Amino acid sequence: MHIGLIGLGKMGFSMRERLRRNGIQVTGFDRNPVVSDVGSLPDLVAELPPPRIVWIMVPSGETTAAVVSELAGLLDSGDLVIEGGNSHYTEDSRHAGMLAANGIRYLDCGVSGGIWGKDNGYGLMVGGDPADVAAAMPLFDALRPAGTRADSFVHAGATGAGHYAKMVHNGIEYGLMQAYAEGYELLESQDIVQDVPGILRAWQDGTVIRSWLLELAVRALEEDPGLARITGYVEDSGEGRWTVEEALSAGVPAPAITSAVFARFSSRQEDSPAMKLVAALRGQFGGHPVRSADPAGSEASGGHRSAAEQSIEDAGAPE
Structure with missing residues (x-):
């Protein structure tokens, strides 16, 4: 073919x-x-x-x-x-x-x-x-x-059904990332917790919250301990917004996804450990740029891409 x-x-x-x-x-x-x-x-x-x-x-x-x-x-x-x-x-x-x-x-x-x-x-x-x-x-x-x-x-x-399914998929993705990110911030807030990456790593096998996103969270923390190199500014592709709009139109309650979308907006007003992890996750799975914490650099590339792969931003990428 x-x-x-x-x-x-x-x-x-x-x-x-x-x-x-x-x-x-x-x-x-x-x-x-x-x-x-x-x-x-x-x-x-x-x-x-x-x-x-x-x-x-x-x-x-x-x-x-x-x-x-x-x-x-x-x-x-x-x-x-x-x-x-x-x-x-x-x-x-x-x-x-x-x-x-x-x-x-x-x-x-x-x-x-x-x-x-x-x-x-x-x-x-x-x-x-x-x-x-x-x-x-x-x-x-x-x-x-x-x-x-x-x-x-x-x-x-x-x-239209394929794109509708992908829209809902990306809305769910918003909610999952936000839940992991909020859990991460809670762990970081306690002095008695001394190995946050180790805890996330321990959750990867045998627990009910294991997932590929969790694996990527561990990877992000291994590459940038404490996520010190990035800010918590998180973009949104639009599909989370579309999912919320569809929920409103259909009268279907979607509080987790809706809250996750609004959390993206909050990330642009203040820096937080939770939103740093969301930004890092988007870089890990989708190669989306993240904002550098270094004032001298406004953006850093997310994930692992060749020069050719970075040549154009296309809409087939994840949210």
């Missing part, structure tokens, strides 16, 4: 490598010529055998809309577009309709796995027609963790 991949940032770059590693031929396009395989979108389309499959991993909003619009004029009837960024689910019906006018098929796909997905695999949540999902299954199989059950992939439902 040979596909096109548009957007080679934090997620797209790693996805291209994982797909190639698993036998998928990928031609990638990015505005950064250092990482791009071709010079333009028309060049990308010309490289692909029909019926073409093009996966989009660019920032949500106007950038995604512009790429979809251009593809609508470049692709042919029967081709398939997979939109894998963090778009709001309401945009999917508009994008699908724009492409359908020219006979082009459309899937939306929520992608989770962060900068570690290249090696560990990704969780995938897809919305769209079952026949189109079946046509793209070799891609989903190549991207998801190897040797696991089908639970790492879900056909979530109709158009």
